[in-house]
Amino acid sequence: MMTSPATDPRLAIDFCGLAFASPLVLLSGCVGFGEEYTRVRGFSNRDVGAVCLKGTTLAPRLGNQPHRVFETPCGMLNAIGLQNPGVDHVVERILPGLDFAETRFIANVSGSTVEEYHEVTRRFDDSPIDAIEVNISCPNVKEGGVAFGNDIAMSAQVVTACRQATRKPLIIKLSPNQTDIAGNARACLEAGADAFSVINTLMGMAIDSERRRPVIGNNQGGLSGPAIKPIALLKVHQVYQVCRPHGVPIIGQGGVENGRDALEFLIAGASAVGIGTALFYDPLLCREINATIADYLTRHGLERVADLTGTLCLN
Amino acid sequence: MTDRPHRDTIALEDARVLSQDAYPGDQRILRLAAPACARDARPGQFVHLRCDPRLALRRPLSIMRADPDAGSIELLYKVVGEGTRLLATRRPGETLSLLGPIGQPFAPHAERPRALLIGGGVGLPPMVFLADALRRAPPWRPFAILGSEVPFPFDLQPARHPIAGLPAEASAAMPLLDDWGVPNRLASRQGYPGCFSGYVTDLAEHWLAALDEAARAEVEVFACGPHPMLAAVADLARRWGLPCQVSLEEYMACGVGGCAGCVVEVRTPDGPAMKRVCVDGPVFAAEQVFFAA
């Protein structure tokens, strides 16, 4: 029998005042609105500390034309285009169907304008959702479509607007598609961020040489999976330097596919570790990762997983 | 307490390769020991297979046969790229991680017992599975039309079950279906002996034209195959006023409804919507996905 987080209290963490049974978090866009993976026999939301729901906007969105996903070396590209039924539907129709006894649920907020971010956050504030993650990697329609998250001032604007709309834990999801992620984190922190998700996908392209066209309907897509892990580890390390003095936690993510990967993120400075793309080939891997972490704690004489966060010794 | 009927409907198992046989046109028939999947599988459903640990994503393949007693399933696939190439190297005794069965199966209506099954290329598997299910379930009387532009992955034999209204050249049949008592005919533009020279839809047209009106009112069409073939089948069904269900393909990541990567645009009473091929499909009503010109 595998160790399940419910039976190993050493894996529990306090994340912005929320009790997570395990440091593992299922990532936004990979598990729909929280119930999809329960189709798989043996899968349980209880195996993770929290589940991030699909990116949600004010109005419903149909999303992009196919193809939306494509395998690439050690990873995949996706361009879903934020298909979602709109925040009101999520709050009124989907949240009541979730079992909050199983895990913590985190909303993922997206927008095309600062006002939209504010409004979607406000509606989630008035809901049973446990925390709010803000995906600032969306294009700003008023600034020619440059992603909010790639610009420090625009990132801070979004965080300020969302902060005004909620007192729930506010997690800012940082984009790797920028030069100064630590500077961005600093600005977001000053604007009221409670925590960070590091990193979102890296933009990429796949080309069908026979047809001389991009494979992805949207032409470009976000790269995820093991291919981005080294980049993600460095970004977590960099953001952690900003967060450490303030005790602000990080959900480290990007290409985690086994227990060793998860340990590396914790050591780099993450308090929690996100799992996304890896679920696509192994829907049950969270149990195994929990067991590997628990075993590591035993072998290294650590009392709780939080003791591992940021224990990296630089050369 | 909220009802959650979707829970625990898909099994994850290590499927053991029982046999893998090669056929012309880079086709393979793969038999796997996958008892949980075999027990629950229904025609139209598929499995999501990990072809090789080196690949980041699984590959979806339709279930062609499921034997709950033996605990085995059978797949038919064509080698088209890296995933299927690696799958073709798997030998008996090796195991593959399998998720399944997945998706909405075909839903035949008993008031239309004359089921017309149309399968093209590697769209054959769900039609074989559906034929097997319908032959065991009165009142259905399935008739199958199978098309291929590469040699069929079985030896052709003279058809044993007479069918009115078909051109004489359509004289061969798929032995398995014939043995099951399911009348069937073959179509190809490659001039294979015993096959109707033309499209599956042309042969279907002959069959429908020979039925009287009362018989035609009992027809329901089921199809799986390349997109242009499905569009032609949808058009045929529309012209003859027949209900039609098609099985679709789209690139997939999770295969269980989590990523919204595999969508197809459908018409609904509330306007256009994006439906997931993996769990909302792969079977859709033809008029939902193929719109009249």
Ligand SMILES: Cc1cc2nc3c(=O)[nH]c(=O)nc-3n(C[C@H](O)[C@H](O)[C@H](O)COP(=O)(O)OP(=O)(O)OC[C@H]3O[C@@H](n4cnc5c(N)ncnc54)[C@H](O)[C@@H]3O)c2cc1C
């Ligand atoms: C529900 C469903 C049932 C299917 N049933 C069968 C079957 O019974 N027999 C059969 O031969 N094929 C079937 N296919 C198609 C089969 O999944 C693809 O041929 C296969 O994924 C190709 O993988 P590859 O790596 O060899 O090819 P590549 O072209 O190298 O694949 C690259 C990527 O694109 C995806 N891809 C490419 N073509 C398709 C396609 N047509 N459909 C979905 N994804 C694709 C692959 O999964 C992979 O992620 C089915 C597809 C779906 C969606």
Ligand SMILES: Cc1cc2nc3c(=O)[nH]c(=O)nc-3n(C[C@H](O)[C@H](O)[C@H](O)COP(=O)(O)O)c2cc1C
């Ligand atoms: C199919 C897919 C859809 C995604 N959708 C979203 C989304 O809606 N909002 C968001 O903030 N991140 C989204 N992401 C990014 C993931 O949440 C995650 O940050 C990223 O994939 C890196 O982790 P991974 O390598 O473990 O997948 C998506 C990722 C994938 C693969």
Ligand code: FES
């Ligand atoms: S493949 Fe992920 S929703 Fe269908």
